[in-house]
Amino acid sequence: MSALAQSHFAEALLDADRAIPPDVTSHTTRVPARRFGVYRNNVVASLVNALRIRFPAVARIVGDEFFAGMARLFVTAQPPRSPLLMRYGDAFPDFIAGFTPAAELLYLPDVARVEAARTRAYHAADMRPLDLCDIATQPPETLGALRVSLHPSIEIVRSAFPVVTIWAMNSGEAELTPIDDWRGEDALVARPALDVEMRALPAGGAAFLRALFNNETLGQAATLALADSDQFDLAANLAGLFGAGLVVAIEHSPLMEPAS
């Protein structure tokens, strides 16, 4: 097979309108449409299935048939660029956001973002979390100058919709009921041990974590979180952070001075 012949074969896989490559044949028919169709179907169906496995809540919300149609269009428009299928679909949430037939479901792209983050967390590097005792030994007046390293599996999805609640209801984690308190939720996705965990962050929590990711001290991060929400509660957020096993290291700021 010349490289050119392989190109013809490859191009015809994702484009059902393209003719079957001229060098392809069979013992029953000169132009084996049904047989070549097996390859076309294997490619598209296996990739649609990979997306269905990665985005089960999205599939549950829109139904299998709608999901398959939407996923097929994504597969042909943005096929995988790597043999690591665990990463395939990172761009699916943005595709859904631009997919007109799903436009009514304003929250759908954020549900997909949460599911994409969950897979990344599943495969993220392992690190042993610290527990609350590790910070309890710190003199309280020095806390503000500490920097912490967060678990590598952590991702935050900020949403204008109750995305954690919607995901839970469409994943068998919570009963499917009308959502009375329809308000934005910031999802925290992490895998401190073997199970991927997700929760809605308290007010200011997302800004706090983002600041810690940017290597700000606890004090600076708390200031930024308070600017994001005046309801931010540092003690509760710190307890949540350590309690959930999301901190893997503590370091003192080289510029550390006792807080007044």
Added chain:
Amino acid sequence: MPIASCLPARAGVGFKPEHFRDILVDDQPLGFLEIHAENYMGAGGPPHAQLGALRERYALSVHGVGLSIGHMGDLDHAHLMRLKALCERYQPESFSEHLAWSSHSDGFGEVFYNDLLPLPYTHETLARVAAHIDEVQNALGRQMLLENPSTYVRFTASTIAETDFLRELASVTGCGLLLDINNVFVSAKNHGTSARDYLASFPLDRVREIHLGGHDEQADETGAPLLIDAHGSPVADPVWALYAETIARTGPLPTLIEWDNDVPVWPVLKAEAVAAQAMLDRAVQAVAA
């Protein structure tokens, strides 16, 4: 000196995460487990935790499905390095890949098609695939096994029989062969040829592992059988028969049950492995007698 493929000549299964607890509860009658390499290329998490625990108890075969050895362009070096890292981490008894391609450039970069696609057998493709196998064996520092494909179409350009193509590759590169008997059966039905003739001309002395799996039956537009290598059902009776005939000639070989789709509960998959092991035991007795 490259590490030779050395799985025990017993029955094994393709590992599925849903069977993890079942497999760990007590000693299973398994000679080895096989994994798809690409599922263990993340940084951490449950896949590595499970594989680490299984590796302590069982011989391991790492089976790649994404290297695209039959690609007419260059091998994906980054992917080869990922395979190398995986083999160094788990030190498997065997590494295998397919006589097929799965990636191709569309002008914007490589596209991964997630299927094992066929190639014509010519002197040009033979040279290309041999060069790729050399590159893999040099990078990994170990012998690899190459698996015969299941195919649905033929190429007008082919000038070499598949069995001759594989024999020549093994001879030129020193690679071993992974004989998938379900693939032999599927391809023979699909091309109106004889699976027994294929096996009669197969270089069995190069075989270091056998695969068995299930297939689906369809028909093409002329009504001729079109079998699909679906790995979603038990091994078919004619495939068991070909297997028994093959190991009667070769003696016992490491034998894997592949069941990748509609994965059954563990006792069903285990029963397939037990059936293969019973045939292996008979082959041992036949050799001894």
